[in-house]
Amino acid sequence: MNKIVVKGGIPLQGEVQIDGAKNAVLPIVASALLATEGVSKFYNVPNLSDVKIISNLLASLGVKISYDQQEKILEVDARDNLKNEAAFDFVSKMRASFLVMAPLLVREKVAKVAMPGGCAIGSRPIEQHLKGFEMLGAKIIQDGGYVEAHAPEGLNGTTIFFDFPSVGATQNVIMASCLAKGTTILENAAQEPEIGDMIKFLKKMGAKISGENTSRIVIEGVEKLHGAEYTIMPDRVEAATYMIAAAATKGDVVVKGARYEDNVALVSKMREMGVEIDVLDNAMRVRNNRDSLKPIDVKTLPHPGFLTDMQSIIMVLTLLADGVSTVTETVFENRFMHVEELKRMNAKIRIEGRSALIEGLPRLEGTNVKATDLRAGAALVIAGLISHGETTISHIEHIDRGYVDIENKLRKLGANIVRIEE
Secondary structure, three states: OOEEEEEOOOOOEEEEEOOEOHHHHHHHHHHHHHEEEOOEEEEOOOOOHHHHHHHHHHHHOOOEEEEEOOOOEEEEEOOOOOOOEEOHHHHOOOHHHHHHHHHHHHHHOEEEEEOOOOOOOOOOOOHHHHHHHHHOOOEEEEEOOEEEEEOOOOOEOOEEEOOOOOHHHHHHHHHHHHOOEOEEEEEOOOOOHHHHHHHHHHHHHOOEEEOOOOOEEEEEOOOOEEOOEEEOOEOHHHHHHHHHHHHHOOOEEEEEOOOHHHOHHHHHHHHHHOOEEEEEOOEEEEEOOOOOEOOOEEEEOOOOOEOHHHHHHHHHHHOOEOOEEEEEOOOOOOOOHHHHHHHHOOOEEEEEOOEEEEEOOOOOEOOEEEOOOHHHHHHHHHHHHOOEOEEEEEOOHHHHOOOOOHHHHHHHOOOEEEEEOO
16 A cells, blocks of 8 residues: 655745646546547646546546646547446546546447445436436436436426536536537536536537537537537646645745646635745745744635635645634535545544534644545645644545656655655
């Protein structure tokens, strides 16, 4: 089992480059399955385990796929007929794999996809996905851990209201609607920047979509889509991780690729705490020389609210506040698993329902902890950076799902951090 070992107490200094967004590249690569002409070529594709999983999944469906890790270029050729079944072995490893449902349904008129997996951060049901497919005219059958969708006559545009602005459901239904007959209107759609990034790519493929980055998205169905070239947006969660790490260690770091418009809620909360943040051209500079920060209240919400993926990492920053901060999780019901690990490091945190009350300014002590999920793992790395002594983090395969070379990037900023392969 591989581990990351961190020795704390060193302020981070320098520049760090953010990679392409995990939460953008996965749905965008899935949407490339819609192209029956040409090849799609993607730039700024991060070398992540999740990218490998979806690449292997697409290959199992009959797609020709190649990835240049050095150049970060991924090519997808989906012109041949596709297999219409996405096997459990792939989909169970990563929730985003369920996003192949729409392209397979549109292309092959029938799709069979295993129920999705991913981080164990709570129930993330697919009812909104299935409701959208049914509204478009598909027949849905759930049996034995698989979902089957049938649309032998194709799909027909309609108006769909999402009960909750689900990111995955919005993405799946957008893809399904691109080649449906007529016009589809999505109401209460998710507004995350990664959805906007997918829409930009689909439009380059020939899709007719308006309303990106709003809660009302209109899709006019077209006859066919073609391959296109596209550069994946920078990862706003990775950017947030290094921004918070810089502030927590009382450092001075330029986070290259961090876009203010993608992180407005985060920047606002960090400034509220007293952290200095300068918005630069396609970058942000984060500085903090305060002995203590101000406590804050944070509530996770769908975009443009505070992103749930950033909840665990900003919680570490609140440990440096002079007073009690409150972090409330409204999106997932099981996303405080990192709290017990932080308490092992002497953090003073109390859970009350969906809220965590964090008492600031404890003396964090390095110890052995485990990454319970992707973002919890990142939070523990930051906690290790500000702890006394040595912190050993296990189960780092979770971290590798969303961060490229996290230990090397931090080491270049001055951190004492190593990966131990066992």
